[in-house]
Amino acid sequence: MDAATIATWMHGIDVVMREEKDHLVQLDAAIGDGDHGTNMTRGFEAVVQALDADSSSPPGKLLILAGRTLVGTVGGASGPLWGSALRSGGRVLGDQPTFEGMQLVEVLAAALASVKDLGTASVGDKTMVDALEPAVETLRARLSGGASVADALGDAGDAAEAGMRSTIPLQARKGRASYLGERSIGHQDPGATSTALIIRALQRAVAQAS
Amino acid sequence: MAVETTHMRKFLNEPAKVVKESLAGLAAAQPDLVRYDAAAQIIVRRDAPRKGKVALISGGGSGHEPLHGGFVGLGMLDAACPGEVFTSPVPAQMLAATKAVDGGAGVVHIVKNYTGDVLNFKLAAEDAADEGIKVTSVVIDDDVAVQDSLYTAGRRGVGATVLAEKIAGAAAEGGADLAKVTDIVKRVNDRARSFGVALSSCVPPASGKPIFDLPEGQIELGIGIHGEPGRKRATLGHAAEIVDVMVEAVISDLKPRSGAKVLAFVNGMGGTPLLELYLLYGEVDKKLRAAGVEPARNLVGSYITSLEMAGASLTVLELDQELSKLWDAPVHTPALRWGA
Numbered sequence: 236m237d238a239a240t241i242a243t244w245m246h247g248i249d250v251v252m253r254e255e256k257d258h259l260v261q262l263d264a265a266i267g268d269g270d271h272g273t274n275m276t277r278g279f280e281a282v283v284q285a286l287d288a289d290s291s292s293p294p295g296k297l298l299i300l301a302g303r304t305l306v307g308t309v310g311g312a313s314g315p316l317w318g319s320a321l322r323s324g325g326r327v328l329g330d331q332p333t334f335e336g337m338q339l340v341e342v343l344a345a346a347l348a349s350v351k352d353l354g355t356a357s358v359g360d361k362t363m364v365d366a367l368e369p370a371v372e373t374l375r376a377r378l379s380g381g382a383s384v385a386d387a388l389g390d391a392g393d394a395a396e397a398g399m400r401s402t403i404p405l406q407a408r409k410g411r412a413s414y415l416g417e418r419s420i421g422h423q424d425p426g427a428t429s430t431a432l433i434i435r436a437l438q439r440a441v442a443q444a445s
Numbered sequence: 446m447a448v449e450t451t452h453m454r455k456f457l458n459e460p461a462k463v464v465k466e467s468l469a470g471l472a473a474a475q476p477d478l479v480r481y482d483a484a485a486q487i488i489v490r491r492d493a494p495r496k497g498k499v500a501l502i503s504g505g506g507s508g509h510e511p512l513h514g515g516f517v518g519l520g521m522l523d524a525a526c527p528g529e530v531f532t533s534p535v536p537a538q539m540l541a542a543t544k545a546v547d548g549g550a551g552v553v554h555i556v557k558n559y560t561g562d563v564l565n566f567k568l569a570a571e572d573a574a575d576e577g578i579k580v581t582s583v584v585i586d587d588d589v590a591v592q593d594s595l596y597t598a599g600r601r602g603v604g605a606t607v608l609a610e611k612i613a614g615a616a617a618e619g620g621a622d623l624a625k626v627t628d629i630v631k632r633v634n635d636r637a638r639s640f641g642v643a644l645s646s647c648v649p650p651a652s653g654k655p656i657f658d659l660p661e662g663q664i665e666l667g668i669g670i671h672g673e674p675g676r677k678r679a680t681l682g683h684a685a686e687i688v689d690v691m692v693e694a695v696i697s698d699l700k701p702r703s704g705a706k707v708l709a710f711v712n713g714m715g716g717t718p719l720l721e722l723y724l725l726y727g728e729v730d731k732k733l734r735a736a737g738v739e740p741a742r743n744l745v746g747s748y749i750t751s752l753e754m755a756g757a758s759l760t761v762l763e764l765d766q767e768l769s770k771l772w773d774a775p776v777h778t779p780a781l782r783w784g785a
Binding site for chain 1: 506528529530531532533534535536537559560561564565567568590591592595596597598601649651652656657669671672673674675676677
């Protein structure tokens with residue numbers, strides 16, 4: 236995996252965000268203010284433009300560039316959260332031109348740690364962490380167990396989607412949804428939903444790279 | 446792009462340009478008071494930076510006008526950072542605003558308590574510190590509808606934001622130092638409580654439909670300013686009954702001293718006419734006096750809105766001599782003007 240893998244990943248996120256924008260807006264309207272889809276679409280459109288203009292950076296630097304771009308364009312809570320996530324992940328790779336499966340785990344683990352540190356959410360709070368943490372843990376467990384990166388990412392995607400669905404019965408304890416109290420129960424969290432989309436896009440990008 | 450959908454009829458050209466075009470219009474309407482820096486996406490006081498004066502900035506999603514751009518000028522904010530509709534602004538905006546208004550005496554960031562605002566302002570304050578500018582930040586969290594607990598994102602910043610910007614803005618205009626101005630913002634936040642009620646949702650331009658549907662005869666109690674549903678739904682009764690709920694919610698949490706002088710702020714959410722806001726104020730005045738507090742100052746109008754949401758919020762601030770004096774001090778901004 237290399238810089239092209241990251242670029243493909245970001246392009247994939249851009250495409251899927253545009254496809255799912257209305258769905259994300261709808262989820263966010265139920266328990267928020269209806270802007271999640273619009274914000275993420277704007278952010279990843281800018282990420283793609285920034286990355287397309289950079290033909291030489293190694294993968295870690297591309298992740299940092301993507302993170303900075305998200306901070307500068309998404310707004311809301313998602314900008315700083317995903318921005319910090321990708322910057323922390325990118326720093327793990329330093330200037331290396333290529334990386335392997337276990338390093339990808341460390342990238343995602345650093346991203347997760349950053350999100351949890353900045354947003355102070357844990358699993359069960361009905362946030363993006365409910366999708367991201369199971370994805371990271373599954374990826375680590377499957378790779379340690381000897382699975383291929385492709386298979387491990389497939390399982391990580393499954394875990395992210397299961398985590399996303401697990402937010403439905405939860406009462407939100409973070410973010411705008413938490414203002415609704417019990418009324419947030421019964422609705423899928425938009426942040427967890429976009430996170431699952433991001434993990435699936437990673438799976439497709441890595442599959443394309445191999 | 447559509448200016449009309451089944452649910453939406455708005456004055457706009459393209460939804461994606463609404464904020465920029467509105468800001469340009471504000472600056473065109475008030476060139477003596479403010480300028481619009483389109484590249485940085487900020488509204489700045491025309492005579493900034495004022496050397497030696499503590500500066501105040503705030504910001505947040507658009508859709509709450511006149512908050513915050515309409516409050517830039519003498520005696521209130523030095524700059525405002527507007528994000529997309531209902532979306533927190535990005536750190537680069539707050540950094541640009543901080544640098545544009547820094548007069549060497551420090552800059553106060555007034556931050557409404559929403560996760561996005563808090564995170565983006567936090568990153569900006571770090572950037573400003575890197576550049577050697579002294580920044581203090583105060584989070585406003587006056588809404589009583591949400592419990593402040595480990596299990597929520599904390600209380601929302603609503604009506605008290607307007608009061609803090611005016612009162613602390615006056616302190617800064619009068620030459621108070623950074624510690625004092627910061628303390629004034631905190632004091633206003635500590636002694637103010639708010640509660641809002643909605644009769645409708647609102648329609649963000651980018652989505653073209655209401656954020657939620659309110660069935661006939663129903664109202665939302667305990668709303669915020671982003672068009673989200675409230676804490677619970679209730680039946681639409683008489684204004685007197687609704688005001689009972691609002692005053693009770695606010696006073697029981699604020700616990701003012703008996704005989705306290707207060708500032709009563711009846712705020713329109715954007716879609717409620719003045720006819721109704723004044724009617725509500727009349728009820729508020731009666732109920733507050735019955736509760737043993739005296740509305741010595743007031744503000745009635747649509748100052749911190751949620752697009753075209755029909756609704757109203759009540760903010761009660763317990764006054765002291767100093768806060769009253771600062772409230773009375775001259776202010777000249779697009780949305781508030783007296784004594785200047």
